[in-house]
Amino acid sequence: MRIRIALTFSLAVMLSISPVSAQAPPIEMTGKDGAPSVYVDAYYMDKYEVTTSRYAIFMQTTGREPPTRWKDVNAPTDGERPVVGVTWHDADAYCRHYGKRLPTEAEWEKAARGADGRLFPWGNEEPTRARANFGAAWIGYETLAVGGSLEAGKSPYGIHDLAGNAWEWVTDWYDMEYYKKSPDRNPTGPTRGGSKALRGGSWYNMLYDLRSTNRNYYAPKNSYFDVGFRCLQEGPK
Numbered sequence: 133m134r135i136r137i138a139l140t141f142s143l144a145v146m147l148s149i150s151p152v153s154a155q156a157p158p159i160e161m162t163g164k165d166g167a168p169s170v171y172v173d174a175y176y177m178d179k180y181e182v183t184t185s186r187y188a189i190f191m192q193t194t195g196r197e198p199p200t201r202w203k204d205v206n207a208p209t210d211g212e213r214p215v216v217g218v219t220w221h222d223a224d225a226y227c228r229h230y231g232k233r234l235p236t237e238a239e240w241e242k243a244a245r246g247a248d249g250r251l252f253p254w255g256n257e258e259p260t261r262a263r264a265n266f267g268a269a270w271i272g273y274e275t276l277a278v279g280g281s282l283e284a285g286k287s288p289y290g291i292h293d294l295a296g297n298a299w300e301w302v303t304d305w306y307d308m309e310y311y312k313k314s315p316d317r318n319p320t321g322p323t324r325g326g327s328k329a330l331r332g333g334s335w336y337n338m339l340y341d342l343r344s345t346n347r348n349y350y351a352p353k354n355s356y357f358d359v360g361f362r363c364l365q366e367g368p369k
């Protein structure tokens with residue numbers, strides 16, 4: 133079960149200027165086999181999940197309250213690990229502060245699946261420890277992989293840690309049925325909803341939860357220590 137996402141222009145990648153959840157995450161796959169393709173315009177996506185060091189600067193600049201488990205961050209060793217414990221509102225505010233935005237589900241999935249509709253960012257082979265951080269138990273921020281350290285797990289566009297490490301908030305409201313009726317081009321999700329969608333699985337999840345079509349959803353005000361994010365921008369700057 134999947135949606136097939138084609139891209140109208142070449143997708144470029146820029147360097148990022150550059151747990152256990154309270155309950156088992158709800159899981160299902162997007163669409164159904166044979167679901168129509170959707171097109172997404174070209175964009176630039178952060179190569180790495182937003183890190184604790186970058187989030188620290190954001191908090192210092194804006195006065196925003198710290199995420200869940202922020203006290204576990206050891207700045208000298210965890211600066212390049214992804215921030216987790218952020219709400220959707222935190223993630224949205226961060227991206228907007230830097231003139232970016234959260235990706236849509238379709239943009240996120242395109243970045244992970246490439247032009248050939250692969251199951252995982254690296255291809256169709258099952259996850260391994262060299263490709264993704266998954267199936268772990270929380271021992272502090274060191275549970276999280278340093279961004280870019282799992283070179284074998286990057287997507288065709290050179291984007292790291294899409295599978296595993298931290299779940300990633302996207303901008304869409306969640307609707308299980310959305311892709312049966314979504315626009316053909318640049319779908320942005322339902323106009324309203326109770327939960328925001330997340331993609332990619334985390335350090336906590338098991339192998340098949342890391343599939344690029346896998347969807348999850350949480351209330352936007354909630355935070356979990358296996359949930360982070362990355363940002364997208366529509367042009368280079």
Ligand SMILES: [Ca+2]
Pocket residue numbers: 181293294295296297298299300332333
């Ligand atoms: Ca991730």
